[in-house]
Amino acid sequence: MIALLTSTMKPLAFLITLSFATICRAQILGFTPASATREIEIENKFQAVPSPDEERRQHRVFTQEPHTAGSKRNNELAQYIAAEWKKQGLEDVVIHRYDVYGTNPKSAVLEMIAPTHYQALLRENPIPVDDDSKSPAISGAWLGMSISGEVTAPVIYAHSGNPEDYDLLRKHGISVKGKIVLVRYSNPYSYRGFKALTAQREGAAAMLVYSDPQEDGYKKGKVDPDGPWGPEYHIQRGAITYDFMVPGDPQTPGWASVPGARRIPIEEAVSAPKIMALPLSWHDAQPLLESMDGPAAPKEWQGGLAFEYHLGGERVKAHLKIEMDNGIQPYYVVEGRIRGSAFPDEWVVMGNHRDAWVFGGVDPSSGTASMMELTCALGELKKQGMRPRRTLVVCSWDGEEIGLTGSTEWGEQFADELRHKAVAYINVDEATSGPNFHGQAVASLAPMLEETTRSLRDPSGKPLCDAWKAVVEREKREGAQSSQFSSSGVVNETLADTRIGSGSDHTVFLNFIGVPVLGLGFEGDYGVYHSAYDDFYWMNHFGDPGYKYHTLMTQLWGLTALRLANADLLPYDFAAYASNIRQFVAELGAGNKSVILSGASSNERAESKAPGSAVDLSEVEKSIDEFEAAGKKLNDAISRKLSSGSLDQRLTATLNQGLMQVERNWLNHDGIPGRPWFKHILYGARYTYAHLELPGLTEAVEKQDWPTAKQQADVLEHALRKNAELLRDLNQRVQQ
Ligand SMILES: [Zn+2]
Numbered sequence: 001m002i003a004l005l006t007s008t009m010k011p012l013a014f015l016i017t018l019s020f021a022t023i024c025r026a027q028i029l030g031f032t033p034a035s036a037t038r039e040i041e042i043e044n045k046f047q048a049v050p051s052p053d054e055e056r057r058q059h060r061v062f063t064q065e066p067h068t069a070g071s072k073r074n075n076e077l078a079q080y081i082a083a084e085w086k087k088q089g090l091e092d093v094v095i096h097r098y099d100v101y102g103t104n105p106k107s108a109v110l111e112m113i114a115p116t117h118y119q120a121l122l123r124e125n126p127i128p129v130d131d132d133s134k135s136p137a138i139s140g141a142w143l144g145m146s147i148s149g150e151v152t153a154p155v156i157y158a159h160s161g162n163p164e165d166y167d168l169l170r171k172h173g174i175s176v177k178g179k180i181v182l183v184r185y186s187n188p189y190s191y192r193g194f195k196a197l198t199a200q201r202e203g204a205a206a207m208l209v210y211s212d213p214q215e216d217g218y219k220k221g222k223v224d225p226d227g228p229w230g231p232e233y234h235i236q237r238g239a240i241t242y243d244f245m246v247p248g249d250p251q252t253p254g255w256a257s258v259p260g261a262r263r264i265p266i267e268e269a270v271s272a273p274k275i276m277a278l279p280l281s282w283h284d285a286q287p288l289l290e291s292m293d294g295p296a297a298p299k300e301w302q303g304g305l306a307f308e309y310h311l312g313g314e315r316v317k318a319h320l321k322i323e324m325d326n327g328i329q330p331y332y333v334v335e336g337r338i339r340g341s342a343f344p345d346e347w348v349v350m351g352n353h354r355d356a357w358v359f360g361g362v363d364p365s366s367g368t369a370s371m372m373e374l375t376c377a378l379g380e381l382k383k384q385g386m387r388p389r390r391t392l393v394v395c396s397w398d399g400e401e402i403g404l405t406g407s408t409e410w411g412e413q414f415a416d417e418l419r420h421k422a423v424a425y426i427n428v429d430e431a432t433s434g435p436n437f438h439g440q441a442v443a444s445l446a447p448m449l450e451e452t453t454r455s456l457r458d459p460s461g462k463p464l465c466d467a468w469k470a471v472v473e474r475e476k477r478e479g480a481q482s483s484q485f486s487s488s489g490v491v492n493e494t495l496a497d498t499r500i501g502s503g504s505d506h507t508v509f510l511n512f513i514g515v516p517v518l519g520l521g522f523e524g525d526y527g528v529y530h531s532a533y534d535d536f537y538w539m540n541h542f543g544d545p546g547y548k549y550h551t552l553m554t555q556l557w558g559l560t561a562l563r564l565a566n567a568d569l570l571p572y573d574f575a576a577y578a579s580n581i582r583q584f585v586a587e588l589g590a591g592n593k594s595v596i597l598s599g600a601s602s603n604e605r606a607e608s609k610a611p612g613s614a615v616d617l618s619e620v621e622k623s624i625d626e627f628e629a630a631g632k633k634l635n636d637a638i639s640r641k642l643s644s645g646s647l648d649q650r651l652t653a654t655l656n657q658g659l660m661q662v663e664r665n666w667l668n669h670d671g672i673p674g675r676p677w678f679k680h681i682l683y684g685a686r687y688t689y690a691h692l693e694l695p696g697l698t699e700a701v702e703k704q705d706w707p708t709a710k711q712q713a714d715v716l717e718h719a720l721r722k723n724a725e726l727l728r729d730l731n732q733r734v735q736q
Helices: 007-024 033-047 053-063 073-089 163-171 194-200 282-290 365-383 405-414 416-423 443-453 463-476 508-514 534-543 548-566 574-590 602-606 619-644 649-664 695-702 706-735
Strands: 089-115 149-157 180-184 204-211 277-280 317-338 344-352 390-395 421-427 436-441 516-521 684-685 690-695
Touching: 007 149, 007 180, 033 365, 033 548, 053 073, 053 365, 053 516, 053 534, 053 548, 073 089, 073 204, 073 317, 073 365, 073 390, 089 277, 089 405, 149 204, 149 619, 180 194, 194 277, 194 421, 194 508, 204 317, 277 282, 277 684, 317 548, 344 365, 344 405, 344 416, 344 548, 344 649, 365 390, 365 548, 390 436, 390 548, 390 690, 405 416, 405 508, 416 421, 416 508, 416 574, 421 508, 421 548, 421 649, 463 690, 508 619, 574 684, 574 690, 574 695, 574 706, 602 690, 619 684, 619 706, 684 695, 690 695, 695 706
Parallel strands: 149 180, 180 204, 204 277, 344 390, 344 421, 421 516
Antiparallel strands: 089 317, 149 317, 317 390, 436 516, 684 690
């Protein structure tokens, strides 16, 4: 709401908003009436601090120069953040060093040698009106964790580079063994590391991945500098680490890369790719594509360039040489905190990654700017004597772009402590690439996130929750391939997207430690992802010209954190969690006849269900009912207790410890089959990074591995019953 006001009218308008909020707000989830009144005062003070001008100033600091993971500039920015945080009043500011297997480019050459000669530019041409795009510090084309090597071979077009694409090539008698595959970035997004693994498994010598104008270029709309979409020369860099197997430093799977830590040989690291890979602009891909012979590619494989795409054969040959500098280097995580006044050993953790592929206009510096204003405002509250009741921990991660490395190593280092202390982790990666709010949360925190958005206004003047609802409804109408919607078309009951995959720094918290996570971001038309054009100019012309959404992000991030930090009883809703889990199970059943649900008739049960060729989830469903019933009773008991206003500190502490334990109980120590690092039994990610609910069970069902499916169903049922019992126990304590 403040974002709409000009600075001169701010004080008056602010007073009006204040009293409006105070009168209208009766209660906040997790707060007694007295605490809620105090919380509103705190939040109003908090919201007055961030300003669009300051957001813009901070954004310029971070987007001034390229700052890839481990680079000199990125390390200077770590120092800058630490110094700013100290000035802002944060406590215990420390820079953690991790010695990790890093990746840097040395040189790359790509030339088509037949049927004609073409030397690929592998660089982005400057845009005359955008001075930053002229910087000599901009890297050429490279993909993190590519191996070094050299090959001269035919080039084959393999569409999105997914397994089914190679099946189609095989049908046409085309093998990619020893050849160079040319694939394209796909829409919906599929992680390039999965494309690289697939190419490696197919025996290709190298993978080239290009940005087709159909996905993020002129077929979508006007391109930079006339619009937000990707121009002819934009190159989407990125890492190809197989972090869907295990994220972080490939040589320390499951433990922290503190200096001197044990390391496995890189040859044994499952997440280290064994293939050469390079990204291309469509400008560089075009000569290869249009020279190809072989059968015409199917309709779905055609792209936005003005010629017919072919699968390729022997006609197009290319010479590719990549030299990488992969090896141990330090990454730095900055950590600061404001110690809690009442419960210093309960932590609300927040984070954003600092490293960018180039300037990082959206990704991640929009988030970094919002974070710097967040810490400024939190420091301001502390100076005014308003210390949070729980401890706020803020982190600036390094190497997110290279396999989620900084957050993973930090999480692994402090896993035991976090298991005892962490209330939630709030991630902001890209704060804004446009006006459409997208909020993710584990289902237990979805209601509190929605409630928080009711206290804020979108720059259009609408309550943020209404703007959010409009986005969700529009996506639903358009049948968008958003993660909000499952393949069966079932929509979440909540506005929050409770289907959480991987691809950002929340992963270690949720999947390895069992910390409830939230992810916040504003999205829009954005075609310059991971390219040199994702910069200050782009943000000021397309992404968020007035920095209103940056400001709103700071406010939302802060309010969410403050509510979690100041609540009397932690605002988890386990009845909501239960109904979400029921939905996940129903979707698994809807997608597979061999999954027997309790609603199945005896006929259906008997019908062609030879023993050992199906999995019966009716006991799982019963345990969901049990967990839900216990969650509802606890919700009622807690809200009665809160409105009575009588809570002593000891009871509060006991209850909160118990409430925090619920998420930890979703972890299976053995991990999901084949991926022991990923321990959460409700949330996981596919190799593409796409969300994957009930990961162990779902993958077993998809493979028709019924013994494993049965075993995973037992794990799920056991966790549900354990949590139902925990909630019943907490309920009794509330009643006492
Ligand atoms: Zn990012």
